[in-house]
Amino acid sequence: MRLFTFTCPLCGAQRQRFPMRTAWKRRAQVSCRECGIDVRSDPPLGTYLLYVLYAEVITLLASLALVVAYVTSKWAWLGAIWLVAIVLCWFPGAIRHARSPIVRAMPDPNRSYARRPSTDGIAEPKQGRSAS
Ligand SMILES: [Zn+2]
Numbered sequence: 001m002r003l004f005t006f007t008c009p010l011c012g013a014q015r016q017r018f019p020m021r022t023a024w025k026r027r028a029q030v031s032c033r034e035c036g037i038d039v040r041s042d043p044p045l046g047t048y049l050l051y052v053l054y055a056e057v058i059t060l061l062a063s064l065a066l067v068v069a070y071v072t073s074k075w076a077w078l079g080a081i082w083l084v085a086i087v088l089c090w091f092p093g094a095i096r097h098a099r100s101p102i103v104r105a106m107p108d109p110n111r112s113y114a115r116r117p118s119t120d121g122i123a124e125p126k127q128g129r130s131a132s
Contacts, residue, residue, distance in 0.1 A: 006098045011035040023093030024055070029105050038105035041097040051096055055089045 005015045013034035018041065022028035026048055029040040062085035069077040 003095050004098050006041075006102050008032045008034060008037075008039060009102050009104065010037055010039075018094065018097050020090065020094070023090045023097065028097040039102050040105040041100045042103050043096050043100035047096055047100070051092055054092060058085055058088050061085075 005017050007014050008016060011032060011034045013032060016030070016033055018028035018030050022030070027040050027042065029038060031038050062081055065081045066078060069075075069081060
């Protein structure tokens with residue numbers, strides 16, 4: 001199910017997913033399971049507008065079908081139509097988020113991503129990390 005999952009841009013932890021309730025939103029945000037940073041999806045605006053249009057068509061069709069089912073007292077159909085409409089709106093929304101570029105929700109306040117690992121053997125002064 002790679003359609004619904006994404007990889008963390010910082011630590012590379014795979015098979016993460018956004019919460020179900022964020023599928024309808026413009027952007028989805030979640031904390032990485034491994035490193036804990038907040039990442040969000042960044043889908044293009046055009047994709048979002050297409051999705052909104054699609055969801056509105058689905059909602060319109062579903063509401064018409066719901067009215068027919070209500071008038072004819074077919075209660076099982078009422079529930080089934082409701083469920084199908086939710087699923088039809090949720091799947092493209094979740095895929096849209098997971099397949100879009102994943103970026104950090106906010107810039108790192110410590111700028112730690114700019115720090116390079118010092119593995120070249122030269123002893124660097126450990127600033128502010130003295131043993132207490
Ligand atoms: Zn991570």
